[in-house]
Amino acid sequence: MKRIGLLGGSFNPAHEGHKQLSLAAIDALGLDEVWWLVSPGNPLKEGASDMAPFEARLSSAREMAAGTSIKASDFELRSETRYTIDTLQALIRDCPGNRFIWLMGADTIAEFHRWKDWRGIAQLVPIAVLPRPGYDEAAQAARAMGWLSAFVRPESQAKCWTEWSPPAILFLRLPTNPTSATALRALDPNWHRRPGSGSSGSLGDGISPT
Ligand SMILES: Nc1ncnc2c1ncn2[C@@H]1O[C@H](COP(=O)(O)OP(=O)(O)OP(=O)(O)O)[C@@H](O)[C@H]1O
Numbered sequence: 001m002k003r004i005g006l007l008g009g010s011f012n013p014a015h016e017g018h019k020q021l022s023l024a025a026i027d028a029l030g031l032d033e034v035w036w037l038v039s040p041g042n043p044l045k046e047g048a049s050d051m052a053p054f055e056a057r058l059s060s061a062r063e064m065a066a067g068t069s070i071k072a073s074d075f076e077l078r079s080e081t082r083y084t085i086d087t088l089q090a091l092i093r094d095c096p097g098n099r100f101i102w103l104m105g106a107d108t109i110a111e112f113h114r115w116k117d118w119r120g121i122a123q124l125v126p127i128a129v130l131p132r133p134g135y136d137e138a139a140q141a142a143r144a145m146g147w148l149s150a151f152v153r154p155e156s157q158a159k160c161w162t163e164w165s166p167p168a169i170l171f172l173r174l175p176t177n178p179t180s181a182t183a184l185r186a187l188d189p190n191w192h193r194r195p196g197s198g199s200s201g202s203l204g205d206g207i208s209p210t
């Protein structure tokens with residue numbers, strides 16, 4: 001049985017913040033791997049004009065993850081899932097030998113109540129919230145926490161997450177990283193058009209679901 005952390009994201013582009021927090025989560029939660037699930041299209045960001053092509057975002061994630069226990073995956077493209085509840089059901093069906101924990105930044109938990117069947121997600125897998133500068137108060141005050149606060153686990157139990165029956169949510173206190181893709185795009189809006197940015201990256205060699 002492998003212990004897998006799942007970090008879903010646009011990765012537009014992938015950056016040091018994703019990498020630092022994923023590696024720290026591997027240590028804190030005793031994970032074998034973190035899988036970055038590159039989203040073909042975040043349902044709440046439909047029509048975003050600054051969204052780079054999927055292939056460029058996947059390539060940037062693969063480059064950032066190279067040589068680590070992080071794997072960048074095109075699973076959502078291959079499984080034709082866009083909503084996290086559907087992705088998780090497909091992963092659990094296709095990868096019965098693995099145990100999954102959903103990772104999300106403190107900024108994302110603040111929006112969680114807008115996700116399709118968010119209570120269903122929390123009933124399916126434990127959730128670990130990664131700290132992010134400027135968002136930790138918003139995370140504690142998140143609308144979804146009105147329901148999730150009954151299921152908060154102490155950080156001292158972080159490595160025991162496979163024994164929990166969800167809902168279960170854990171706030172990890174880890175060194176933070178201020179990097180954001182929005183700030184990187186502001187510096188270099190054409191990052192995905194540069195030679196070597198991977199816009200011709202190949203598909204189909206992401207995580208094998210079996
Ligand atoms: N610096 C960071 N610290 C903690 N979590 C982060 C950080 N950057 C991204 N994340 C988390 O990683 C996941 C994917 O993030 P995403 O790809 O949207 O990057 P982003 O920097 O938040 O992008 P954008 O600025 O375009 O919204 C989300 O759960 C997000 O909260």
Ligand SMILES: O=C(O)c1ccc[n+]([C@@H]2O[C@H](COP(=O)([O-])O)[C@@H](O)[C@H]2O)c1
Nearest residue numbers: 008009010039042044083084085115116
């Ligand atoms: O399932 C949903 O309704 C849903 C709504 C918004 C975002 N998500 C997921 O949240 C993750 C973070 O997305 P992003 O674009 O903020 O990096 C990514 O995996 C999205 O698919 C999921």
